[in-house]
Amino acid sequence: xxxxxxxxILFSLCxxxxxxxxxxxxxxxxxxxxxxxxxGASLFKWGPLIKDNxxxxxMECCNEAYIPYDLEKLKQSFEQKLIGQPxxxxxxxxxxxxxxxxxxxxxxxxxxxxxxxxxxxxxxxxYASTLxxxxxxxxxxxxxxxxxxxxxxxxxxxxxxxxxxKFITIIRKMVNACRKPLIxxxxxxxxxxxxxxxxxPMVDHHHAxxxxxxxxxxxxxxxxxxxxxxxDNLLDLYVQGVKRNSVEFNQFEPTIRRIAYRQGGFEKAAIxxxxxIDHYIPFLPLEQYxxxxxxxxxxxxxxxxxxxxxxxxxxxxxxxxxxxESQPIFANNGCxxxxxxxxxVIEKHKQKNK
Numbered sequence: 592x593x594x595x596x597x598x599x600i601l602f603s604l605c606x607x608x609x610x611x612x613x614x615x616x617x618x619x620x621x622x623x624x625x626x627x628x629x630x631g632a633s634l635f636k637w638g639p640l641i642k643d644n645x646x647x648x649x650m651e652c653c654n655e656a657y658i659p660y661d662l663e664k665l666k667q668s669f670e671q672k673l674i675g676q677p678x679x680x681x682x683x684x685x686x687x688x689x690x691x692x693x694x695x696x697x698x699x700x701x702x703x704x705x706x707x708x709x710x711x712x713x714x715x716x717x718y719a720s721t722l723x724x725x726x727x728x729x730x731x732x733x734x735x736x737x738x739x740x741x742x743x744x745x746x747x748x749x750x751x752x753x754x755x756x757k758f759i760t761i762i763r764k765m766v767n768a769c770r771k772p773l774i775x776x777x778x779x780x781x782x783x784x785x786x787x788x789x790x791x792p793m794v795d796h797h798h799a800x801x802x803x804x805x806x807x808x809x810x811x812x813x814x815x816x817x818x819x820x821x822x823d824n825l826l827d828l829y830v831q832g833v834k835r836n837s838v839e840f841n842q843f844e845p846t847i848r849r850i851a852y853r854q855g856g857f858e859k860a861a862i863x864x865x866x867x868i869d870h871y872i873p874f875l876p877l878e879q880y881x882x883x884x885x886x887x888x889x890x891x892x893x894x895x896x897x898x899x900x901x902x903x904x905x906x907x908x909x910x911x912x913x914x915x916e917s918q919p920i921f922a923n924n925g926c927x928x929x930x931x932x933x934x935x936v937i938e939k940h941k942q943k944n945k
Contacts, residue, residue, distance in 0.1 A: 653736065653769030657729045660690045665726035672722065673715050674888070674926065675881035676874055677836045682706070682723065685870055686809070693771070693807050703794045703808040705867060707779075709847050710874030711818035713925020719874070720775050720811050727773060727809075738765060739775045742782030742856055755789035762793060763803055770807045779814035782856025791861050812868070816855055817847040822876045822914060822921050835875065843873040876921035882910055885926035889933040905936045 643654055651657050662683055669679045685706065692700040708716045721732055728734035738761065740746075746754040765772040779787070793805040824843055825835075848871055851857035852864070862868060877885070886906050890898045898906070909928050912919035 651730055651735055653771065657734070658727060658736065658769070658771050659729060660686070661726045662687050662690065665723060668722040668726060669719070673719055674884050675877045676715055676719070678838065678840050678872060678875070679715075679719055681840055681870075682719065682872060686723070686727070689807075689809065700806040702796045702867070702869075703805045703810060704869060705794050705810045705812070705862070706870050706872060707812040707814065707847075707851070707868045708872045708874060709814050709817040709851070710821055711876050711921075711923070711925060712815055713922075713927030714818075714874045714877055715926065716813045716874050717777065720777075720813060723811070724773055724775075734773075736765065736769045736771065737773045737775070738762075739777060742776065742778035742780065746783050746786045746856075748783040751783055751786060754783065754786050758786065758789045759793075762790060762808075763801075766793075766803050766805055766808055770804060771809075773809045773811065775811045775813065776856075777813045779812050779851075779857060780816045780855035784856060784858040784860070787856050788861045791865070791867065794862060794867050795865070814851070814855065814857070816857065817843075817850045817873070818876070819914075820846050820850050821873045824873075825875055826914070826918075826920070838875070840870070840872055844871045847871045847873060877925050878921060879912070882907070882922050882926065885929055886933070889926075889929040890937075893934055893937055895937055899940070902936055902940050905939065906933060 643652065643656070646652070647654060647656065665686070666680070666683045669676075669683065673679050685704070689700060689704045692698055708719065710716055724734065724737050725731040728737055731737070732739070740758070746758070748754075762772075762774060765774070776782070776787075790810070792800045793808070794810060798804065798806075821843055824846055825838070828838060828842065829835075848863065848868075851871075852859065857863050886903065887898075890896070890902075890906075895902070906929065909924070909932050911923045913921055913923050
């Protein structure tokens with residue numbers, strides 16, 4: 592009877608709830624209070640267990656059920672879905688080390704994990720961040736513990752101080768709700784310089800900042816900055832006889848860091864100067880073989896398993912190669928170019944065949 596009464600109270604509260612963090616915590620406290628009133632004061636110490644088995648059945652909570660950190664799933668997703676990025680596997684190893692520190696109370700994380708992904712447009716940087724969110728959080732990109740900022744729209748250069756304050760407020764609110772959030776900042780190359788330094792205290796080596804512990808947080812920066820230099824560096828490695836699948840990200844990091852510090856949101860940023868970005872991950876430019884795979888995958892996603900030669904020719908007509916006409920090795924626009932183009936090609940040939 593007591594269990595039924597408690598579940599009724601919790602369900603009623605959840606029906607009225609939203610994803611607002613403050614209200615969520617209010618519901619939690621009310622639930623524990625209800626349990627205490629119904630079952631006695633000794634139930635208070637069972638608060639987390641009560642929450643996991645009642646309120647967390649109805650709404651997303653900061654627990655293992657909703658934040659599984661399923662890195663085997665991430666590894667498989669990268670292998671099956673991410674085309675032409677052999678260094679993406681390093682992201683799995685980086686996140687695994689971060690997860691192990693979260694679970695090991697004797698050796699906790701010393702700072703928030705900060706990863707910066709660089710490369711030309713269309714090579715899979717955003718897709719990789721989506722796959723990470725889907726593996727770490729049950730709700731994926733829809734999780735209230737995942738937040739995406741866009742450098743071109745979320746940070747108004749006309750009022751940098753206001754942008755910085757808003758930035759800090761949102762992140763503090765997320766970490767207060769759950770110590771294991773994922774913060775993705777896309778289009779760093781379009782962000783106003785100095786805005787990024789608002790989070791320097793959050794990603795530095797601090798036990799807590801104003802009472803908030805950010806050390807289990809994950810920050811992912813995404814930028815086109817350094818894309819050309821990554822391509823040039825890869826060509827040099829090819830000349831030296833290095834195979835694509837044998838490259839190491841530390842062969843690119845010095846170049847990426849140097850270029851990033853000169854432009855966009857990273858320009859003269861303290862988090863770069865003070866070495867607070869833990870890993871610079873280059874996403875390599877794609878070659879014709881990878882573009883072929885992307886096109887076939889896009890056709891399959893749109894229900895065409897065997898596109899005709901004419902359809903393939905139309906699909907590939909939007910792809911150009913560089914770095915020069917005499918060296919047509921890398922695709923200039925990557926797989927992203929197919930997102931809207933393939934459906935158009937399919938419709939075009941349907942109409943032609945009528």
